[in-house]
Amino acid sequence: MTHNALDKAVATLMxxxxxxxxxxxxxxxDVSAITAKAADDVVTIADTESEIMLAEGLAKILPEAAIVGEEAAHADPAIFERLSDSLCWIIDPLDGTNNYAVGKPPFGILLALAEKGETVAGWIYDPLSGRLCTAHRGQGAWVNGERLTACTSGADKPIAAISVVFVDKDKRAALMEHIAPHYTLVDIPRCAAEQYPRIGLGQNDVSLFERTYAWDHAAGVLFLNEAGGKAARPDGSPYRVDRHLDPGLIGAASPALFDDMAERLARI
Structure with missing residues (x-):
């Protein structure tokens, strides 16, 4: 299947x-449609229905690909092993569930296609605005069909969104003491489907993530890298979906911004 045909089929499904x-x-x-899944994390009937529909649709688009959905993997951790398969769909049926559950944006759908642990295509969809971000390895990044070149905010102090939700107490204190003063901090959207576009589009310059699940980051990392920014582990090594339980990830609007953040992190 060509990239264009794949994009069309996936976009229609999303x-x-x-x-x-x-x-x-x-x-x-209704309150009964929202369930606590873990500490500071919930799942709704919309997550479940969306994942079922996406999984069924993706299985028809590329029947040869394994499927790893967030909710299915939460119920059966053995599904994680499929992330190393020769071809694998990765589904986040509702990214930003905590926002969605209280009736506010942002939230979205994240889909990625991985080959032997490396992301080869990704799609990020915002249902409220209709914004669709797409990327294929080596083919650039696109927003609503227009090619994107990542840009910085141009602010004197780079704008940073630092996610400390899953950071331990000591590391959180170190980040606030040694990293935060060098940046203009903004609130995180608690939605990777919004955070990665913000970086690529010049709204934010850099973001730190501690938890790096494949469904949250596979599509966004590829999108940002293909746009000319840089998303990788703090030591510069590439993000792999089959190592998604490893902590730590930097997303930046430019390689220089990435390097600057990585150097600061290495000193704490």
């Missing part, structure tokens, strides 16, 4: 799924 599941329930969720 839009239809969003309309029939996410938008259907948005700001209409």
């Amino acid at each position: 839009r239809e799924t969003a309309e029939k599941t996410l938008l259907k329930h948005y700001q209409r969720l």
